[in-house]
Amino acid sequence: MHDIRAIRENPAAFDRDLERRGLAPLSAELIALDDARKAAISAAQANQERRNALAKEIGGAKKAKDEARATELMAEVARLKDEAPGLDAAQGEAGKVLDERLAAIPNRPKDDVPEGADEHGNVEYRRFDASRERLTAGRQHFELGEATGLMDFEAAAKLSGSRFVVLKGQLARLERALGQFMLDLHTQEHGYMEVVPPVLVRDDAMFGTAQLPKFRDDQFAAGDGFWLIPTAEVPLTNLVRESILTEDELPLRFTALTPCFRAEAGAAGRDTRGMLRQHQFNKVELVSITAPEKSEEEHERMLACAEAVLKKLDLTYRVMTLCTGDMGFASRKTYDIEVWVPGQETYREISSCSVCGDFQARRMNARYRPKEGKGVHYVHTLNGSGVAVGRALIAVMENYQNPDGSVTIPSVLQPYMGGLNRIEGPAS
Structure with a gap:
């Protein structure tokens, strides 16, 4: 399995090693998949952070006896909770797609390995x-x-x-x-x-x-x-x-x-x-x-x-x-x-x-x-x-x-x- 962080740090070196293996460059594709994974993680985290913030606001509204505001905020929490399973699933799927792609790529040859097709x-x-x-x-x-x-x-x-x-x-x-x-x-x-x-x-x-x-x-x-x-x-x-x-x-x-x-x-x-x-x-x-x-x-x-x-x-x-x-x-x-x-x-x-x-x-x-x-x-x-x-x-x-x-x-x-x-x- 390859380290996506190492690929991000030096994509040109990764592609050169794959070329020595007879493979086309893959760093751009892998980085795009990692970007999608990170975006899915960020979306799920933002959803959770917003629900946490709303919980505090609801407490404040109830303390102020602003029932209308509390009801409005609770409705937003309910909507966010409904979205959460889909965001979690998207996060898991994005990570799975990246891992499966990384798992299908052969190891990088050492520098002293001779070049050759067979x-x-x-x-x-x-x-x-x-x-x-x-x-x-x-x-x-x-x-x-x-x-x-x-x-x-x-x-x-x-x-x-x-x-x-x-x-x-x-x-x-x-x-x-x-x-x-x-x-x-x-x-x-x-x-x-x-x-x-x-x-x-x-x-x-x-x-x-x-x-x-x-x-x-x-x-x-x-x-x-x-x-x-x-x-x-x-x-x-x-x-x-x-x-x-x-x-x-x-x-x-x-x-x-x-x-x-x-x-x-x-x-x-x-x-x-x-x-x-x-x-x-x-x-x-x-x-x-x-x-x-x-x-x-x-x-x-x-x-x-x-x-x-x-x-x-x-x-x-x-x-x-x-x-x-x-x-x-x-x-x-x-x-x-x-x-x-x-x-x-x-x-x-x-x-x-x-x-x-x-x-x-x-x-x-x-x-x-x-x-x-x-x-x-x-x-x-x-x-x-x-x-x-x-x-x-x-x-x-x-x-x-x-x-x-x-x-x-x-x-x-x-x-x-x-x-x-x-x-x-x-x-x-």
Whole structure:
């Protein structure tokens, strides 16, 4: 949510930021809506102030035994009372129209975000090369998984339709191992607090992190006012909604391993085979709540925490700074981590780390009280994948595949696999 006062103070800067997002100028429209809201408030206040003044005049008229004047004044009070509900309704409607318009506008990009219309404008930030010799080609994960009988898309389709999978046996255990490994890393080495949040949330929570109202069609509605979470960002970030923290409590760092649900699983006709784009998947999420002056530093820290997962798995990856045309709706700046997948002979996104400034905090009314100075201020929020478990499974399978169709287990995961160091290929 945007601050209308900041827009009023510098409308040209607001319009320039929207232009970088590919949007037309909106400051004049928003200021006009705010003027209408203020006029409605003034009209309602004037009505109340006039009624208060008339009450005193009526008392004076009655004291002076001027019944005619008192009757005249009481008639005016009655008329004003009749008008009051309409004025209150107009005030509420004007505020609602402004809020809805502000809620539909994406966040303003930071100054150092590169310009661009789509993913072709993204800029490489850094990369990491695995110590092992990198495979430049190989079988795709679904070819490996289906050959072993441990990755079953046909069974999933019978249960749920397309873009679902059933994992079995050692592959199911490997996915579980990846999630546990990531949670242990982030809680024991990176200082995140593990949380087990609900995966059903209400409208207010989805609005707070900006999934609603704009992306309603991308979500799974569960009925009775509930939504299945598209990511644990939603419940974790909303842990601080409608609260005032102390500065000493910041930063807060949360992590969770949850199933995630996306009604829109990607562009039509793309990644129709395999696990890359699914309606249901598991992900380890990272969320930070910080003071404004610490959020940029926290963004780099969060990125490094996500990268540590891939470094320990010894997977080749690169970090991309997303351009203005490819960032998410709520983000001010986003880093994507893209892991090398030899089956496709390309890099694919496995994590996205974003700093949102106070954009989500305003929607949630999440604030903090600084140690120095007066008043309360909005916190800054950040979120990132630490990382997507299913995509990590894909990366491990494809990068650790052997010519016989077996998959070597990365050494860091072997303790989670009961010492197993290899998932065998199809029986010969």
